[in-house]
Amino acid sequence: MLKNFLNEVISIVVGKPSDSIVRLLEGDKYVNEFIIAKKLDLTINQTRNILYKISDYGLVSSIRKKDKKKGWYTYFWKIEVLKSLEFLKELTIKNITQLRNQIKSRETKGFYVCERCNIEFNEENAMLHDFTCNECGEVFTVKDNEKVIREFKKNEDKLVNKLKLIEEEITTEKARLDKIKMKELKKIEAEKLKQREEKRRIQKEAREKLKKESSKKKPSEKKSSKKKSSTPSKPKKNIKKPSKAKDKKKSKKK
Structure with missing residues (x-):
């Protein structure tokens, strides 16, 4: 279909x-x-x-x-399947509207026909021609609208059924496109997740590398500190300063 x-x-x-x-x-x-x-x-x-x-x-x-x-x-x-179906839907709705207008016109207005030339006229045009055919001079007869109306209504029913089928196809196509869209979104999300995980992995590796490097540096620092402490420090000479009390005693003896 x-x-x-x-x-x-x-x-x-x-x-x-x-x-x-x-x-x-x-x-x-x-x-x-x-x-x-x-x-x-x-x-x-x-x-x-x-x-x-x-x-x-x-x-x-x-x-x-x-x-x-x-x-x-x-x-x-x-x-573009969806756009094509929507185009056909609009066209079908337009045809249904036109057909309904024709049915309404047939039900409310009179029509005349030249049976010899098989030319149809509405009431206004028939009056303008004095109900006589310009081609053959035959007098117009009243058109039986019942048969035409029945035919129009059959066509209307066909178009209405066709419209339903088109709408069903539109619904199906929309659902199909939604599935494709969801699939693409999931694919994008999966790709983003993969990228985030890769980024975390790289960051983790970088942290572990830094940790290892820092752990290697610490023992060497301890060794260097031990070496510094092993070198004997020169003893400081205690220089005794003469106390003020002794100076005072000497001055008294004098």
Whole structure:
């Protein structure tokens, strides 16, 4: 069902080669534009014109990569499934609205027909032509709207059912994209966690290295301190200063 919807969207935009384009672009991977051109049996310029036309509606996306040898850019394309479905949904809603307006018009207004020329006129135009066909001169007859209304209502039911299916596909596609997004987020988180663990490991190794280096330095410092203490220190000479009391006694004797 999804493929049918995508084919319908692309055929609305570019016409006949929709099936081939959808088959080439419906995957998650971007496809080289030269491969697309080859598969479609078109020139690269013709292929690009088709893709650009679809891109104008936002139904395809592209990335470009530079050829290291030749220096030019090559584009890679893929179909945007969700946007395509939403585009088709809007178009279907528009068609339903138009059809309902036609049903309402048929139920409230009169229509006339020239049976010979099979040309239909609303009441206003029929009055302008005096209820006579300009082509053949035949007098208009009243159109039986009941049959037309029944046909319109059948088409309306089909479009409503189609809209439900499109909405289901949109829900499915959104869920699929959410899963991919969650997977990517988990991958990013895992990568960040890995980087943090690696950083911690490097920091731990650096701390352990510093610890080892500092532990090697401490014994050498102790040895050097022991060597300093082993050298005999010169004894200090005690120089006795004459006390003031003795000086006083000597002065008295005199």
